[in-house]
Amino acid sequence: MSPGVIAAFDNPDALVAALRAARDAGWRRMDAYAPYPVPEAAKLLGATGARVAWIAIGAGLFGAALAYATQWWLSVHAYPLNVGGRPLHALPAFLPATTIVAVLWAAAGALIGMLALNRLPRLSHPVFAVPGFGRASEDRFFLCLFAGDPGLDAREALHLLRRQKPLSLAELPG
Template sequence: MTEGRTTAVVAEFAEQDAMVDALRAARDFGWRRMDAHAPFPVPDAARLLGVRGASVAWIAIGAGLFGGVLAYATQWWLSVQVYPINVGGRPLHALPAFLPATTIVAILWAAAGALVGMLALNRLPRLSHPVFAAPGFGRASEDRFFLCLFTGDPGLDAAEARHLLRPHKPLRISEVAE
């Protein structure tokens, strides 16, 4: 038991199916503030937690399109409006000459958008979180599965969480404080 106000109850499982079953039971019981940690993606857990997929892809597409339009518009503005110099008899608005740089810039913007979008959607970097203090939590990246039920919702406290998790036979149930 930790000192201070309990913010979450963390259950450690050896198998993903046990964690998914406990997650399903918690959701059916009315728990909404919860999280799961596993050493590899668990699609059933993500679905139960309501995680939407492909958000980063749309962010990358949007950033790439914005970067491509920005690069093309900059080249057009500079070549046609600001410095209209006829080089080698080509037209001032030369689409083939603008495409390589536009493509490169669009790809760079898409990559940067994907990185920033992924970090923002995952709320990273998160250097400290109360769940990190749970005993054995370091094994979440190796071979253990953790289900975290956050307290604070009306009628959902640490005692209810322990009572809900015990039938699923976790290896350990611990409480973490602020």
């Protein structure tokens, strides 16, 4: 049994139309590949960036708290120095480093979160073996319907995608 079916299209409108047809037919396990973002396709697939944003915010807040706590501990408890009569806990002196560390942690959190949520780096995937799939980063738009949706199989996927008049149609290698 094939793990799925993939179809190639020459423009984003054809990809979106095929996505709509697949959703209307009951497919939920599907993915689209395009050389540039296609917002309508992302919406149909249910893709959002909200989870990455929350990961970045959480990491940034954690980094800021860690940086501030470290500065406070060092200045007040571990190595207190009274320089020019300033208080040991000097908020304005701690803010620049706290901000810089927060931005660093937020950026690192966003990168790691995006990679984890996208399950990257992926060194092997069935679509990589499809002839012509390399053009997904150049000028082709691909829709892949994966097997596993209840009541749907590769034969139905082939029939559905054939009606969308793709440039090419192939079963994913097992």
